[in-house]
Amino acid sequence: MNKSNRRKFIGTAAAIAVGTAASAMPLSTEKGKYPVVHHVFFWLKNPDSKADREELIKGVKTLSKIETVLDLHVGIVAGTEKRDVIDSSWGVSELLFFKDLEGQAIYQTHPIHLEFIKNYSHLWAKVLVYDILEA
Incomplete structure (x- = not known):
């Protein structure tokens, strides 16, 4: 050989x-560690702008200061293989974890979240949210 x-x-x-x-x-x-997951995908108005992408990422990271957010992961499209089941049309993703639905509801109306929307919504053209409850 x-x-x-x-x-x-x-x-x-x-x-x-x-x-x-x-x-x-x-x-x-890991069961029960993160029973409620809030996954958000953002499509940027200027998808080729690295500056816009970095600005949105900076804004998303501010959401970790909300007391009911247990953990936060921010991501961009991975350069994996192209397949029919993969959607790589979005630009930035936020993955938030909560202890319960009440914590997720508090997040929705929290001043930091509302400030994030006010300050960064000019960057995105579309937002898609998946809220997940552990089965």
Whole structure:
């Protein structure tokens, strides 16, 4: 076996071992940690503007100061493979986690959230929200 094939074999075997170990781990350790998820996708008015994207990201990050927000993840479109089931037309995503629906409702009317909308809505052309309750 030449060095290139040996490296590929070792790399593939390692990936399979990690995947197998991860799939065997119980998911119950995370259950209940984030029972309410608020996932928002923003389509920028100027999708080619990195400055607009960075400004919106900065604004989204201010939402973490709201006391009922347990965690916040901000993202941009990943450069993954193109498939029919993947929508990569949006520009910025926010993923917020709450303990309960009451916390999510407080977030909706919180002054920081309202200020975010006021200060950054000029950047987006479309917003799509998915609210998720743990099953």
